[in-house]
Amino acid sequence: MNNIVIVDDHPIVIEGLSALLQADKALEVAATFTTGQAFLSFLPGAGFIDIVLLDITLPDINGVEVCKQIKKISPETKVLIISNHSERSIILQMLQQGASGYLLKNASSEELVRCVHDVLDGKVAFSAEVMTIMTRPLQNEPKAAPHLTKREKQVLGMIAAGRTSASIAEELCVSQFTVETHRRNLMQKFEAGNTAALIRMAAAQQLL
Amino acid sequence: MNNIVIVDDHPIVIEGLSALLQADKALEVAATFTTGQAFLSFLPGAGFIDIVLLDITLPDINGVEVCKQIKKISPETKVLIISNHSERSIILQMLQQGASGYLLKNASSEELVRCVHDVLDGKVAFSAEVMTIMTRPLQNEPKAAPHLTKREKQVLGMIAAGRTSASIAEELCVSQFTVETHRRNLMQKFEAGNTAALIRMAAAQQLL
DNA sequence: TCTTTTCTACTGGTTTTCCAGTATATTTTG
DNA sequence: CAAAATATACTGGAAAACCAGTAGAAAAGA
Numbered sequence: 001m002n003n004i005v006i007v008d009d010h011p012i013v014i015e016g017l018s019a020l021l022q023a024d025k026a027l028e029v030a031a032t033f034t035t036g037q038a039f040l041s042f043l044p045g046a047g048f049i050d051i052v053l054l055d056i057t058l059p060d061i062n063g064v065e066v067c068k069q070i071k072k073i074s075p076e077t078k079v080l081i082i083s084n085h086s087e088r089s090i091i092l093q094m095l096q097q098g099a100s101g102y103l104l105k106n107a108s109s110e111e112l113v114r115c116v117h118d119v120l121d122g123k124v125a126f127s128a129e130v131m132t133i134m135t136r137p138l139q140n141e142p143k144a145a146p147h148l149t150k151r152e153k154q155v156l157g158m159i160a161a162g163r164t165s166a167s168i169a170e171e172l173c174v175s176q177f178t179v180e181t182h183r184r185n186l187m188q189k190f191e192a193g194n195t196a197a198l199i200r201m202a203a204a205q206q207l208l
Numbered sequence: 209m210n211n212i213v214i215v216d217d218h219p220i221v222i223e224g225l226s227a228l229l230q231a232d233k234a235l236e237v238a239a240t241f242t243t244g245q246a247f248l249s250f251l252p253g254a255g256f257i258d259i260v261l262l263d264i265t266l267p268d269i270n271g272v273e274v275c276k277q278i279k280k281i282s283p284e285t286k287v288l289i290i291s292n293h294s295e296r297s298i299i300l301q302m303l304q305q306g307a308s309g310y311l312l313k314n315a316s317s318e319e320l321v322r323c324v325h326d327v328l329d330g331k332v333a334f335s336a337e338v339m340t341i342m343t344r345p346l347q348n349e350p351k352a353a354p355h356l357t358k359r360e361k362q363v364l365g366m367i368a369a370g371r372t373s374a375s376i377a378e379e380l381c382v383s384q385f386t387v388e389t390h391r392r393n394l395m396q397k398f399e400a401g402n403t404a405a406l407i408r409m410a411a412a413q414q415l416l
Numbered sequence: 417t418c419t420t421t422t423c424t425a426c427t428g429g430t431t432t433t434c435c436a437g438t439a440t441a442t443t444t445t446g
Numbered sequence: 447c448a449a450a451a452t453a454t455a456c457t458g459g460a461a462a463a464c465c466a467g468t469a470g471a472a473a474a475g476a
Contacts, residue, residue: 010313012290012320016224034314059314082220105218106267112220149422162405164462177425184464194432195404195463197370203411357452372432385455392434402462403433 002120003048006032007039007066008055008082013105017053017082020109021116036061043073051078051119056085056094064097071098078119086133101125145205146189153207155182160199160208210328211256214240215247215274216263216290221313225261225290228317229324244269251281259286259327264293264302272305279306286327294341309333354397361415363390368407368416 004027008014014032021027030049033039036058043049052070056063067079080101081094091102100119103112107127118125148156158168165183169176183195192198202208212235216222222240229235238257241247244266251257260278264271275287288309289302299310308327311320315335326333356364366376373391377384391403400406410416 010221010224011315011317012221012224012228012313013218014224015227015317016218016220016222019223019227020220105220107219109219109223151423159404160408162401162408164402166462174423175425177427178423180463181424181426184466187464193370193464194372196367196407199404199407200368200370200411200416203408203416208408208411359453374432382453383455385457386453388433389454389456392436395434401434 001028002026002050003028003030004051004053004116005030005039005046005049006053007034007036007058008032008053009034009057009059010055013055013082017112020112024113027116035059036063036066040066040069043070049074049077051080051116053080053082053116054099056081056083056090064093067094067097067099080115080119080125086129088133091130091133095124102130103127104129145207148186148189148207152182152186152189155179156186156198156202157208159183159186159195160202209236210234210258211236211238212259212261212324213238213247213254213257214261215242215244215266216240216261217242217265217267218263221263221290225320228320232321235324243267244271244274248274248277251278257282257285259288259324261288261290261324262307264289264291264298272301275302275305275307288323288327288333294337296341299338299341303332310338311335312337356394356397356415360390360394360397363387364394364406364410365416367391367394367403368410 004021006014006017006029008017011034014034018029018032021029031042031046033042037060040061054063054066054070058066063081063083067081070077070079075098078101079099080103081091081099082103082105083090083094084105085091086104094102101115101124103115103125104127106129107115111127115125115127154172155168158171163171165176165179169179172179183198186192187194187198190198190201192201199208212229214222214225214237216225219242222242226237226240229237239250239254241250245268248269262271262274262278266274271289271291275289278285278287283306286309287307288311289307290311290313291298291302292313293299294312302310309323309332311323311333312335315323315337319335323333323335362380363376366379371379373387374384377387380387391406395401395403395406398406398409400409407416
């Protein structure tokens with residue numbers, strides 16, 4: 001009998017997953033949580049968990065963080081991500097964090113059960129749609145978001161808010177030159193020729 | 209015994225809703241569908257349906273359209289929207305289409321059952337969060353998108369692409385002054401102090 | 417610790433935006 | 447048709463962004 005824990009902020013989804021999994025005699029839903037924090041408090045004291053079905057978008061903490069914690073506290077516990085996000089970068093990020101599988105919420109019930117078993121067997125499991133996304137050629141992929149430093153993100157936000165370099169410099173207590181250097185570096189990272197393009201790029205990548 | 213139909217493209221959600229509703233003896237899930245088209249084909253020949261739990265975002269047709277069709281074919285059938293969208297405009301739009309209630313997917317199971325009963329009783333039902341959204345004062349509502357003329361939209365797009373006024377003027381075969389006047393009017397309409405803010409506003413309103 | 421990254425700061429010059437006006441021709445609409 | 451909205455064009459000046467370098471200090475990671 002395998003112990004399963006479900007973490008998802010939608011009670012309806014928890015109910016659905018539970019119903020689908022309980023149909024299988026080999027699986028036992030041991031506990032469910034609607035917040036990452038509640039689950040993380042439970043985790044250290046809990047007995048061994050075979051697999052965690054984890055939603056990425058939780059109201060309190062990021063799913064990435066939750067996954068990291070699981071792997072830290074109980075490396076043998078498998079993590080199967082159940083998410084709405086179909087961006088390749090996110091899927092990869094979760095796998096790098098130690099997740100063993102990735103399902104989209106529109107996966108069929110058969111896929112769900114199959115994936116849970118595959119993961120329990122030590123395999124890496126994806127739903128059909130995720131498989132398609134991961135194997136799709138890269139050509140018309142949206143450009144990967146460049147890595148921004150903390151400061152750069154901060155400055156970017158302020159530029160997008162319509163602030164001038166001078167006013168940003170004042171607020172951050174740095175020289176105006178510094179702010180302009182940040183701006184220039186941002187434009188270079190985004191391959192933008194001017195502020196307008198910079199903001200558009202950033203907006204397109206949900207960075208605002 | 210009330211007849212329920214569930215339309216949602218996520219099998220997991222269907223499963224969850226079914227499990228929660230079947231617990232109530234007064235409710236019977238008569239059928240479920242993962243596409244709007246499948247449901248609409250079924251609808252005319254089907255017996256009387258008391259209530260449809262309807263997801264707005266379906267892979268094939270828009271939930272608005274589905275709702276409209278339900279009300280056309282069977283006006284007495286209640287529609288309870290189950291959605292991820294928490295924008296006031298969308299909620300209002302569904303109510304105008306004849307929906308009797310609106311739930312967010314993160315609603316608790318109690319709320320779900322309560323709302324189903326309320327709707328069956330002829331009331332209009334919202335989950336707590338939707339209630340909060342609908343009664344929240346308008347002040348920090350996102351500003352309605354200003355009306356833009358064709359030319360303004362065109363210029364806006366080109367500005368966002370990082371073009372300078374001069375280059376835009378050349379492409380449009382108008383004077384640089386004209387482009388700058390357009391830009392100024394755009395900034396005024398968006399209440400933006402400079403190009404960066406303009407692009408951010410436009411991006412926030414999906415105008416790019 | 418050493419290396420790399422990040423954050424900081426400056427020079428000096430060019431280009432572009434931004435502001436506040438005015439004004440006319442062309443469409444659209446009541 | 448008349449009024450309103452739209453698109454066009456210009457002046458002139460202040461402010462800000464943009465370009466292309468350089469470079470030291472601080473923090474983070476190997």
